[in-house]
Amino acid sequence: MKALVFHGPKDIRYEDFPDPGLSSPHHAIIEVSHCSICGSDLHLYHGDTVGPMDFSLPQPQFCVGHETIGKVVEVGKSVKNLQVGDRLLVAGGAGCGLCKFCKAGDLRRCTSDRPAMVYGFSPHMNGGQADYLEVFAADNAAMKIPDTVSDEQALLMTDAAATGHFGLVGSRFEPGDSVAVIGQGPVGLMAAEVAVAMGASRVFTIDPIKARRDLSRGFGATPLHPDEARNVILQETGGVGVDRVVEAVGRPETITQTIRLVRPGGGVGIVGVVLDGDWGGVPFLRRAQGKSVSVMAGIANVLDSWPTLMGLFESGRIKGDGMFTHSFDLKDGADAYSLFDERADGVVKIMIKP
Ligand SMILES: [Zn+2]
Ligand SMILES: [Zn+2]
Known part of the structure; x- marks a missing residue:
């Protein structure tokens, strides 16, 4: 597949990357339809230190991005609530989906020893600015998108x-x-x-x-x-x-x-x-x-907000209008990062389409 891959500060490249496979029966694969760049992606872009990761140092390569929606193309054997073809919004991060805290919906308290909890900041959890994304704990940290919610609104709910x-x-x-x-x-x-x-x-x-x-x-x-x-x-x-x-x-x-x-x-x-x-x-x-x-x-436990936000979006009480000021093809992702970083051209948020 093609993906935006982190090579170092201000060096994000559109290139070939191995297709994701299912690393657990609790995961799923989506074909990404839309993704977006978050302000926190700029920390990586600037070579800042985020948690244990110092992005000014050479890193093993990984796909970037943690705001992703798409269509389910494969589900692991243990995934109960999703089917191939479902339109899915993916929480920016995911726990194991199995411990008592994940089951109760608080991913931040996950007790597993997983080395990464957020997409797109390390090779342990590749990001969704790519053709395909492996969705971790898919029953637990992703949600089907109702027809009444737009792609833009669903993307906003990822983070x-x-x-x-x-x-x-x-x-x-x-x-x-x-x-x-x-x-x-x-x-x-x-x-x-x-x-x-x-x-x-x-x-x-x-x-x-x-x-x-x-x-x-x-x-x-x-x-x-x-x-x-x-x-x-x-x-x-x-x-x-x-x-x-x-x-x-x-x-x-x-x-x-x-x-x-x-x-x-x-x-x-x-x-x-x-x-x-x-x-x-x-x-x-x-x-x-x-x-x-x-x-x-704090850092949001994204799932906590979904019931409220879904109701507000579906009823039209909130719209998220005007937020996506720019749209780029995935192949031009490096330009998207540079424009977003410079806050050029009145940019607020950028949508990227594979
Ligand atoms: Zn974010
Ligand atoms: Zn867990």
Whole structure:
């Protein structure tokens, strides 16, 4: 098959790669119909260190990408709920599917000793920016896509929408709350759109890029440039700050800003991926304690969000409109990465088609 293969920082190549086979009876193979690039793929692209992996060093080759949908072409013997031909959306990561935590739907607590849990970051779990993908624990960490949900919406549910929803839930959001979302990439946009749909009283969206701010205006948010955000939010909230803040950037300055925007006793959900070295730049917990703010920082268990998101997408309460600004053929994947990395041409999210 053809795939986008990681060769090193800023070096992703479209080339031949061995077809995936079934390495477990619990897995399945899909023919990929659409995939997308996530902001966290850029950490790999930049040669950053993510968990135990230092991507500036030479790596055994692997296919990249963890946001994938496609059609089932083969199922392992133990897969019960899927059939060849099903249209499938694949969670960005998967556990073993067999331990008690995986069975209960929390992949993050998987007790297996699997060396990788997310697609497309190591040869242990090849990614889906490829013609075919081996779907791990397919009964457990993938879902059939209803006809009422578009390809774009299904792709958003593999990660971005689920992560945005997770940030909102993590901030202890309740209907009627006022919310600020820092960062209007796909995750932040989805957090804001979900907040509006779930009954937020006000949603402020903060991003330096005007095109991204304008997208959020479309579903009823109040877009703000970072330079004006604090003044406007304090003014609009009687000087106290918003009830909830979702952080979808992962930089020291934006994490620190969460505490400056949230009201005393409010809640913060941090879902931007923070690089190891950057946590030291956050004089954060002292301020959080001073305001009695509850803080959640985490990586989404994508499956948790699917029932809510599926209902919101199917009913049209959220749409994810305007998110996919660009579409590339798989063979031009290197160009897609470079455009996404440079934030050129008003890019928000890129769809790739094999
Ligand atoms: Zn992602
Ligand atoms: Zn498990």
